[in-house]
Amino acid sequence: MSTIASLHIGEVGYISEEALDFIPLKLLEMGCLPGAEIELVQIAPLKDPIYICVNGSHLAIRKETAAQIKILKSDI
Amino acid sequence: MSKNDIKVALIGNPNTGKTSLFNQLTGLNQKVGNYPGITVDKKQGVSKLSATQNALVTDLPGTYSINPTSLDESIVLKTLLHKDVETSPEVILVVADVENLKRNLLLFSQIKDLEIPTVLAINMVDQMVKKGISIDLSILKEELNTEVVLISARKNEGIKELKEAIIRCHVAAKASPLCNIDNKIDPNYFQKLKEISPNHSMYELWLMVTQNNFPDSISKEEKTKLIEFKKDISTLKKYQHKETIYRYQEINKILKKTYIIDKTKASDLRSKLDKIFTHKIFGYVFFVFLLLLIFQSIFDWASVPMDFIDATFADISTYAKKQLPAGLLSDLITEGIIPGIGGVIIFIPQIAILFLFIAILEETGYMSRVVFLMDKIMRRFGMNGKSVIPLISGTACAIPAIMATRTISSWKERLITILVTPFTTCSARLPVYAILIALVIPSKKIFGFLNLQGLVLLSLYGLGFATAVLAAYILHKTLKLKTKSFFVVEMPNYKIPSVKNVFLEVLEKTKSFVFEAGKIILALSIVLWFLASNGPSSFDNAARNTIENVANQNVSKQELQQEIASAKLENSYIGILGKTIEPIIKPLGYDWKIGIALITSFAAREVFVGTLATIYSVGADDEDTTTIKQKMASEINPSTGQKRFNFAVGMSLMVFYAFAMQCMATLAIVKRETKTWKWPLIQLFGMGLLAYISSFITYQILS
Numbered sequence: 001m002s003t004i005a006s007l008h009i010g011e012v013g014y015i016s017e018e019a020l021d022f023i024p025l026k027l028l029e030m031g032c033l034p035g036a037e038i039e040l041v042q043i044a045p046l047k048d049p050i051y052i053c054v055n056g057s058h059l060a061i062r063k064e065t066a067a068q069i070k071i072l073k074s075d076i
Numbered sequence: 077m078s079k080n081d082i083k084v085a086l087i088g089n090p091n092t093g094k095t096s097l098f099n100q101l102t103g104l105n106q107k108v109g110n111y112p113g114i115t116v117d118k119k120q121g122v123s124k125l126s127a128t129q130n131a132l133v134t135d136l137p138g139t140y141s142i143n144p145t146s147l148d149e150s151i152v153l154k155t156l157l158h159k160d161v162e163t164s165p166e167v168i169l170v171v172a173d174v175e176n177l178k179r180n181l182l183l184f185s186q187i188k189d190l191e192i193p194t195v196l197a198i199n200m201v202d203q204m205v206k207k208g209i210s211i212d213l214s215i216l217k218e219e220l221n222t223e224v225v226l227i228s229a230r231k232n233e234g235i236k237e238l239k240e241a242i243i244r245c246h247v248a249a250k251a252s253p254l255c256n257i258d259n260k261i262d263p264n265y266f267q268k269l270k271e272i273s274p275n276h277s278m279y280e281l282w283l284m285v286t287q288n289n290f291p292d293s294i295s296k297e298e299k300t301k302l303i304e305f306k307k308d309i310s311t312l313k314k315y316q317h318k319e320t321i322y323r324y325q326e327i328n329k330i331l332k333k334t335y336i337i338d339k340t341k342a343s344d345l346r347s348k349l350d351k352i353f354t355h356k357i358f359g360y361v362f363f364v365f366l367l368l369l370i371f372q373s374i375f376d377w378a379s380v381p382m383d384f385i386d387a388t389f390a391d392i393s394t395y396a397k398k399q400l401p402a403g404l405l406s407d408l409i410t411e412g413i414i415p416g417i418g419g420v421i422i423f424i425p426q427i428a429i430l431f432l433f434i435a436i437l438e439e440t441g442y443m444s445r446v447v448f449l450m451d452k453i454m455r456r457f458g459m460n461g462k463s464v465i466p467l468i469s470g471t472a473c474a475i476p477a478i479m480a481t482r483t484i485s486s487w488k489e490r491l492i493t494i495l496v497t498p499f500t501t502c503s504a505r506l507p508v509y510a511i512l513i514a515l516v517i518p519s520k521k522i523f524g525f526l527n528l529q530g531l532v533l534l535s536l537y538g539l540g541f542a543t544a545v546l547a548a549y550i551l552h553k554t555l556k557l558k559t560k561s562f563f564v565v566e567m568p569n570y571k572i573p574s575v576k577n578v579f580l581e582v583l584e585k586t587k588s589f590v591f592e593a594g595k596i597i598l599a600l601s602i603v604l605w606f607l608a609s610n611g612p613s614s615f616d617n618a619a620r621n622t623i624e625n626v627a628n629q630n631v632s633k634q635e636l637q638q639e640i641a642s643a644k645l646e647n648s649y650i651g652i653l654g655k656t657i658e659p660i661i662k663p664l665g666y667d668w669k670i671g672i673a674l675i676t677s678f679a680a681r682e683v684f685v686g687t688l689a690t691i692y693s694v695g696a697d698d699e700d701t702t703t704i705k706q707k708m709a710s711e712i713n714p715s716t717g718q719k720r721f722n723f724a725v726g727m728s729l730m731v732f733y734a735f736a737m738q739c740m741a742t743l744a745i746v747k748r749e750t751k752t753w754k755w756p757l758i759q760l761f762g763m764g765l766l767a768y769i770s771s772f773i774t775y776q777i778l779s
Contacts, residue, residue: 020317020321021314021317023317024562024564025143025313025316025317025320026140026141026143026145026562026564027564028317028320028321029140029141029143029182029320030140030179030564030566031178031179031324033320033321033324034321041347041350042350042351042354042448044354044448044449044451044452045354045355045356045357045359045360045449046452046453047452048451048452049448049451049452049461049563049565051350051354051448051567055178055179056175056176056178056179057176057179057566058346058566058567058568058569059564059565059566059567060444060447060448060451060461060563060564060565060566060567061563061564062451062563065562065563065564
């Protein structure tokens with residue numbers, strides 16, 4: 001199953017409903033909600049952290065957090 | 077400030093223009109104080125709401141929710157939960173960014189549920205057309221059941237309407253919850269919670285349970301009952317998650333009716349700039365270039381006003397000496413107080429320039445990109461991307477730098493950052509380095525273009541950073557602290573910095589440096605002067621003994637004066653102190669006079685130069701105009717007949733100053749921030765030991 005960490009730059013996914021328990025409260029409060037569209041904007045030069053855009057929030061999170069949050073990729 | 081002032085608290089997400097609004101409301105009527113019992117600065121100001129009504133506005137730290145994850149954010153929770161007639165806010169002003177309204181309303185919905193009268197200010201509305209946003213204000217007001225005002229704090233639009241809304245809100249004192257979270261999650265559970273204390277709203281009680289924070293208004297009995305709720309942590313966590321999702325559902329419902337955004341109008345300036353600033357090569361190149369520019373300006377541009385200040389204070393001192401009648405008081409003023417004040421004022425240009433840069437970097441949104449670039453590197457050393465800001469600020473002064481660590485939510489990463497920040501070369505070390513380099517490093521070019529003196533100074537900065545990072549690595553590997561490292565940083569939109577915000581920020585930071593560090597430096601200058609001009613009975617006899625000793629020799633009047641002066645100094649309290657520690661510092665190449673300077677430097681490093689100035693000029697001929705540098709250069713080591721400040725001694729001293737923790741003000745701040753004497757003492761002795769050993773090795777090799 002894919003996670004936020006497996007997205008490529010510019011790729012869009014949807015946060016899985018079953019990810020809820022793995023999203024830290026803080027991230028949830030910042031708009032990282034199950035069902036939300038999430039885009040990977042940029043990866044830092046040393047491959048970590050990553051820069052995402054979700055629900056209008058532009059956030060940098062570490063890969064270890066991102067790897068815990070499952071997503072569904074839009075296979076188009 | 078009067079009793080009738082409405083107490084208003086300003087709350088909002090970071091990067092919503094909260095500071096701009098605060099500055100707009102209060103102008104220059106602000107002051108920074110401390111929250112009683114806690115260590116975070118509190119910014120307050122008086123705002124004139126109408127001809128007859130003022131408000132006392134408190135600017136609270138930016139936060140995304142009232143469930144805190146850092147020290148900064150916990151202030152917001154404390155202010156809201158701990159009710160106090162004197163200080164609790166009567167009206168809460170929530171600032172929201174029009175572009176990010178959804179996320180901003182989460183915080184608003186939490187505050188509304190505390191049942192305190194609330195006004196919502198939607199900021200940056202001047203951007204609405206450009207971003208394709210439209211808002212139905214009347215429906216929004218109705219749905220949120222609150223006063224809503226559209227403003228543009230930077231353009232000073234809507235401020236009058238906002239002030240009127242604050243007054244209306246205060247008069248109506250209407251407060252009702254927005255989201256009844258209990259019904260949606262577990263009605264029974266929350267009903268039981270509610271029954272514990274009828275004097276508190278359900279959401280207040282819920283926060284006390286989830287945040288483990290109980291105000292005095294809760295009785296012992298009630299507290300015991302509330303703690304019962306805390307036992308089932310997994311349920312608590314689950315309900316917090318559910319609460320947040322439910323809040324977003326409610327917000328989405330409201331925004332669907334009132335808020336339209338045309339996504340095709342979104343500008344791609346952000347992504348273009350991000351491609352440059354976070355680029356794997358260019359991103360770092362730009363950052364390094366920026367650092368060089370900052371250092372260049374601190375050394376080069378600041379030297380002009382600094383030289384001016386230096387000269388001015390010397391003139392004032394000379395003038396005062398001529399005007400005042402000779403005596404003890406006159407000596408105190410001209411030799412203690414005036415140079416003491418000058419010693420503080422001289423740092424203002426450097427501190428102000430550094431804060432100017434930092435304020436601009438924060439305001440533009442670039443600082444978040446630096447955090448993004450540096451996080452992985454810093455993490456290897458047990459720190460956090462956010463540690464970069466304190467480490468850079470540390471080149472001005474460790475005090476504001478250590479305060480800047482409050483945004484780091486992991487305690488271990490924050491502690492390591494606090495402990496190593498004093499290794500970065502602060503501006504107080506600069507005068508010490510400057511004078512020592514001028515004394516022992518020849519001013520010549522190497523490779524035809526590099527100035528050797530400048531190169532040595534640069535290496536000392538490199539030494540400071542390298543030691544900080546190395547020390548962090550050692551602490552990272554040895555400190556056994558279990559803390560969850562969680563990292564999330566918002567990447568705000570790029571903005572052109574507001575002149576007013578930057579100006580006020582620089583003013584406030586500089587002011588707090590002058591008063592915090594200045595007090596100590598000034599007090600010490602006076603103590604130092606006293607210790608150098610008084611002593612036991614041998615001090616009083618010094619002059620007579622000297623005259624008797626040289627009675628048969630043929631010495632000029634001036635030589636005699638100097639003999640007397642140095643005999644006096646040797647027998648003063650401070651001379652005795654310096655002599656006592658001489659055996660300890662001899663292996664480092666220092667004599668008792670340098671010893672005195674070392675002792676006084678433990679209050680603040682820059683006192684070194686001032687102390688030597690005092691040592692060499694106290695009691696000296698008034699007409700004597702030789703500068704301190706010349707005096708130091710001509711100082712002879714009596715046991716070798718060589719210059720006292722030779723290459724080995726100079727290098728050994730520079731190494732000592734690079735490593736030793738010689739700043740009382742910093743120790744006090746570390747104590748405040750870590751809430752124990754353990755960490756400042758570890759810093760004091762750890763850094764002191766490192767300094768002693770390194771200087772010893774340096775001197776022994778070079779001499």
